[in-house]
Amino acid sequence: MTQTQLPGQAAAPVTAPETAPPKAWKWYDYFTFNTDHKVIGIQYLVTSFIFYLIGGLMAVAMRAELYSADADLLDPNLYNAFLTNHGTIMIFLWIVPAAIGGFGNYLIPLMIGAKDMAFPNLNALAFWLNPPAGALLLGSFFFGGSQSGWTAYPPLSLITANAAQSMWILAIVLVGTSSILGSVNFVVTLLKMRVPGMQWTQLPLFCWSMLATSVLALLSTPVLAAGLILLLFDINFGTGFFRPEMGGDVVIYQHLFWFYSHPAVYLMILPIFGIMSEVIPVHARKPIFGYKAIAYSSLAICCVGLFVWVHHMFTSGTPPWMRMFFTVSTLIVAVPTGVKIFSWIATLWGGKLRLNSAMLFAIGLLSMFVIGGITGVTLGTAPFDIHVHDTYYVVGHFHYVLFGGSVFGIYAGIYHWFPKMTGRMLNETWGRIHFALTFIGTHLTFLPMHELGLQGMPRRVAMYDPQFEFVNQICTFGSILLGISVIPLFINVIWSWSQGPLAGRNPWRALTLEWQTTSPPSIENFEETPVLWTGPYEYGIDLLSADGNKSVQELLGEVSVEAQ
Amino acid sequence: MDGSPTINYPSTTASHHEEHPDLRVWGLLIFLVSESLMFGGLFMVYLIYRGSAQQWPPEGTEVELLLPTINTLILVSSSFVIHLGDAAIKKGQVAGLRLWYVVTALMGIIFLGGQVYEYLTLGYGLTTNIFANCFYLMTGFHGLHVFVGVLLILGVLWRSREPNHYSPTKHTGVEMAEIYWHFVDVIWVILFTLLYVLTHL
Amino acid sequence: MPTITGAEIEMAAAPSEAAPVENHYGVGAAPTRETTPPDLAVDVAAMQFAWIFTYPDEVVAGELHVPLGKDVLLNLNAQDVIHSFWVPQFRLKQDVIPGQATQLRFVATKAGTYPLVCAELCGGYHGAMRAEVIVQPEAEFEAWLAENRLASQPAVTETIAVNPAELTPADFLAPYAQTFGVDGGALASLDSQFSQK
Numbered sequence: 001m002t003q004t005q006l007p008g009q010a011a012a013p014v015t016a017p018e019t020a021p022p023k024a025w026k027w028y029d030y031f032t033f034n035t036d037h038k039v040i041g042i043q044y045l046v047t048s049f050i051f052y053l054i055g056g057l058m059a060v061a062m063r064a065e066l067y068s069a070d071a072d073l074l075d076p077n078l079y080n081a082f083l084t085n086h087g088t089i090m091i092f093l094w095i096v097p098a099a100i101g102g103f104g105n106y107l108i109p110l111m112i113g114a115k116d117m118a119f120p121n122l123n124a125l126a127f128w129l130n131p132p133a134g135a136l137l138l139g140s141f142f143f144g145g146s147q148s149g150w151t152a153y154p155p156l157s158l159i160t161a162n163a164a165q166s167m168w169i170l171a172i173v174l175v176g177t178s179s180i181l182g183s184v185n186f187v188v189t190l191l192k193m194r195v196p197g198m199q200w201t202q203l204p205l206f207c208w209s210m211l212a213t214s215v216l217a218l219l220s221t222p223v224l225a226a227g228l229i230l231l232l233f234d235i236n237f238g239t240g241f242f243r244p245e246m247g248g249d250v251v252i253y254q255h256l257f258w259f260y261s262h263p264a265v266y267l268m269i270l271p272i273f274g275i276m277s278e279v280i281p282v283h284a285r286k287p288i289f290g291y292k293a294i295a296y297s298s299l300a301i302c303c304v305g306l307f308v309w310v311h312h313m314f315t316s317g318t319p320p321w322m323r324m325f326f327t328v329s330t331l332i333v334a335v336p337t338g339v340k341i342f343s344w345i346a347t348l349w350g351g352k353l354r355l356n357s358a359m360l361f362a363i364g365l366l367s368m369f370v371i372g373g374i375t376g377v378t379l380g381t382a383p384f385d386i387h388v389h390d391t392y393y394v395v396g397h398f399h400y401v402l403f404g405g406s407v408f409g410i411y412a413g414i415y416h417w418f419p420k421m422t423g424r425m426l427n428e429t430w431g432r433i434h435f436a437l438t439f440i441g442t443h444l445t446f447l448p449m450h451e452l453g454l455q456g457m458p459r460r461v462a463m464y465d466p467q468f469e470f471v472n473q474i475c476t477f478g479s480i481l482l483g484i485s486v487i488p489l490f491i492n493v494i495w496s497w498s499q500g501p502l503a504g505r506n507p508w509r510a511l512t513l514e515w516q517t518t519s520p521p522s523i524e525n526f527e528e529t530p531v532l533w534t535g536p537y538e539y540g541i542d543l544l545s546a547d548g549n550k551s552v553q554e555l556l557g558e559v560s561v562e563a564q
Numbered sequence: 565m566d567g568s569p570t571i572n573y574p575s576t577t578a579s580h581h582e583e584h585p586d587l588r589v590w591g592l593l594i595f596l597v598s599e600s601l602m603f604g605g606l607f608m609v610y611l612i613y614r615g616s617a618q619q620w621p622p623e624g625t626e627v628e629l630l631l632p633t634i635n636t637l638i639l640v641s642s643s644f645v646i647h648l649g650d651a652a653i654k655k656g657q658v659a660g661l662r663l664w665y666v667v668t669a670l671m672g673i674i675f676l677g678g679q680v681y682e683y684l685t686l687g688y689g690l691t692t693n694i695f696a697n698c699f700y701l702m703t704g705f706h707g708l709h710v711f712v713g714v715l716l717i718l719g720v721l722w723r724s725r726e727p728n729h730y731s732p733t734k735h736t737g738v739e740m741a742e743i744y745w746h747f748v749d750v751i752w753v754i755l756f757t758l759l760y761v762l763t764h765l
Numbered sequence: 766m767p768t769i770t771g772a773e774i775e776m777a778a779a780p781s782e783a784a785p786v787e788n789h790y791g792v793g794a795a796p797t798r799e800t801t802p803p804d805l806a807v808d809v810a811a812m813q814f815a816w817i818f819t820y821p822d823e824v825v826a827g828e829l830h831v832p833l834g835k836d837v838l839l840n841l842n843a844q845d846v847i848h849s850f851w852v853p854q855f856r857l858k859q860d861v862i863p864g865q866a867t868q869l870r871f872v873a874t875k876a877g878t879y880p881l882v883c884a885e886l887c888g889g890y891h892g893a894m895r896a897e898v899i900v901q902p903e904a905e906f907e908a909w910l911a912e913n914r915l916a917s918q919p920a921v922t923e924t925i926a927v928n929p930a931e932l933t934p935a936d937f938l939a940p941y942a943q944t945f946g947v948d949g950g951a952l953a954s955l956d957s958q959f960s961q962k
Contacts, residue, residue: 071892155846183598191590226606244862245863250847250863252609315884456851456882463892
């Protein structure tokens with residue numbers, strides 16, 4: 001070959017081929033202390049998915065136990081260990097790391113046009129605190145497993161399975177530290193590393209929600225850490241903070257715990273709200289309705305969410321003024337949440353909906369979350385809560401929020417961003433089967449639980465009144481369906497990762513910056529500084545020309561040059 | 565703005581290929597906000613127990629005031645000393661930085677020594693009663709932070725051996741150690757007020 | 766120790782057909798009602814995994830008998846961990862917290878037998894910690910009380926199945942303290958010695 005070059009090829013060295021980026025991580029890089037935010041994001045997602053399966057198996061085991069009224073399948077103490085670790089794993093090692101660690105790390109630098117997070121080393125450190133925490137939790141089963149619920153209320157947590165309880169505390173402190181370090185990183189990255197020219201009002205809504213999430217994590221997590229350290233000292237070093245016989249007060253622990261753990265609920269749902277705000281406009285082909293309302297409502301949830309925690313303690317002998325105050329503050333949270341819900345519905349309204357798997361999960365989430373939200377409002381009301389507190393009604397409620405909400409959101413995010421992360425499309429048919437199974441399974445498992453609670457079945461029981469047996473059997477069948485529902489996703493992800501059709505840069509024709517780069521993005525994210533030529537959600541406005549010469553469609557075409 | 569497309573053209577986007585500026589100070593400040601809430605939780609616990617107690621501190625677990633006051637003076641003045649080090653490096657005087665940081669580290673170590681001495685002479689231990697629980701846990705937890713602060717200062721000193729490691733324009737590590745030290749100091753002032761001054765009123 | 770006074774439970778306007786109980790106390794209750802003495806006071810001890818009810822005159826029972834239409838005060842005490850006193854049909858729930866004297870006050874308005882459930886995780890057999898509330902006309906209640914007053918005694922407390930391994934020496938020896946002529950102080954010191962080990 002001579003050195004003659006066709007004009008069209010001049011750009012070739014700059015625009016890397018889609019299939020083989022010049023520099024790409026090898027498979028083993030994903031098992032090392034890697035500082036690339038994309039590697040860390042995938043490490044979070046894969047690790048948390050493994051824990052999701054472990055926590056899910058515990059759930060199915062518990063449901064199998066509850067198929068009959070007697071404690072015949074599992075030893076009651078093992079049942080309690082399962083319920084404790086199911087809750088802990090699902091919260092601290094599945095939803096939080098997947099939604100915040102996984103999507104947050106992967107997407108934020110890409111969405112704001114940065115090369116990486118502000119502190120890459122800290123980021124990797126934050127991830128690597130998670131596997132030891134998981135190992136501690138699983139290892140605690142050799143010592144009986146912690147059996148006092150994920151709330152670990154003393155004195156029960158002080159007198160049962162001390163070694164396992166201590167390991168549980170250390171695990172939570174590890175993931176809490178990870179969460180704080182991660183949040184520091186997110187806040188600084190979002191404040192300081194946006195691509196020049198990106199105004200706050202041009203920030204994708206996922207970034208807004210991650211900002212609110214991080215602030216909330218920074219303010220609440222340390223208080224839980226303080227409470228758990230006191231608990232650890234009570235168990236192992238003879239102090240009496242929470243030992244009534246030594247002058248301690250067990251209710252103080254509840255305050256410390258819920259000061260974190262109610263915001264933790266928002267930690268698990270705010271990133272999901274962000275995912276919703278990305279997925280819905282892209283697949284509805286419409287600008288998001290009420291950008292500012294959605295952005296500021298995240299911050300409002302973050303602020304109000306810090307002052308509602310006592311609604312978990314309405315039966316703990318809280319004085320009447322507290323019940324009154326925290327009922328009102330809890331109900332206020334419904335306002336910014338409702339703002340979001342209605343904004344998404346308004347975005348869907350009249351859109352050219354693409355009902356693919358990501359969109360199905362997003363719309364499914366809307367319906368589920370409305371149910372979970374409404375039962376949440378009922379629970380926030382002290383007079384009603386006194387009846388259903390610590391019953392299956394609560395279990396039904398928070399599974400609608402955390403499964404119907406957070407897990408559906410994570411699924412929607414996986415279907416939406418899998419092409420970006422791997423460069424390959426997921427199979428749509430399997431995606432829809434996955435959605436149908438999950439949707440039916442969720443309702444079948446968790447809807448009857450409300451009835452159980454109202455009728456008088458307490459939660460966290462291995463044996464119960466035989467009159468509740470039939471409804472419990474429905475729940476058990478639902479949980480088996482939910483267990484099966486993971487299989488299509490699992491097959492789909494593994495197969496598509498290597499065999500799926502190539503996605504190209506921008507399969508969804510989306511406008512946020514992460515779709516401007518290759519799929520998967522190169523190690524430095526963008527070969528060139530990304531061009532911020534439009535706001536993140538300006539879909540379907542092709543009649544408006546950009547500068548009088550080019551339509552938005554043409555500009556979009558320029559940005560998303562396909563390799564082929 | 566809303567409703568119409570906002571178009572930014574490449575001309576408005578400066579190149580960001582250069583490394584981003586050092587953001588570590590921001591990170592540290594945000595981390596310290598979080599950290600202070602951990603102490604905040606402990607303070608609240610302490611105040612609740614104090615509020616519900618008949619006698620506080622209970623008979624036999626009083627604290628003495630003289631040594632802790634001296635200790636407090638040492639720690640508070642060390643905050644001024646460390647600032648002299650920071651001021652020195654801003655003028656490019658590495659020797660001044662090292663001198664003042666050595667002095668600060670020594671003051672921190674003296675503080676920790678005084679703390680240990682106090683523990684040994686108080687006559688009651690961690691598990692004696694709820695006040696003792698709080699006292700040892702809170703001062704111990706703070707002591708741990710002082711210890712970390714001393715390590716940070718020693719780290720700065722270690723790195724300052726290398727010529728030109730710190731310069732008037734590049735001394736983020738120096739500043740971070742100083743900010744952390746101030747934080748530890750402020751926490752101590754609150755602790756000293758809660759545990760010592762207010763128990764003697 | 767802080768005392769939680771009043772029943773603090775207010776109904777969400779539930780008709781008494783749905784919930785056979787009236788709650789006069791709590792948010793919005795007339796303050797005068799809280800100071801009137803109850804018609805019946807029962808001490809309720811919650812322990813892993815049983816409820817023990819002590820009536821006036823040392824009548825001890827494993828189920829809660831309540832006279833119809835009378836103002837009942839429960840003095841709740843937890844022996845070990847947190848329990849929660851829940852009568853679903855009454856829409857009443859109150860955590861029983863160790864180290865805190867807790868009270869619950871209500872008027873049952875419909876005769877019948879209702880389940881009493883522990884609603885706060887209290888250990889492996891939390892789900893089995895169930896008892897019954899029997900609301901009966903006053904005459905029937907008095908008859909039941911008289912019958913049990915005769916059959917009563919110290920024996921009843923000892924028939925409750927407890928696992929000695931879970932008790933501190935002081936707790937375990939408490940019932941025998943008077944027989945042996947040991948006072949409370951000696952028991953307390955025994956307890957502290959034990960917990961230091």
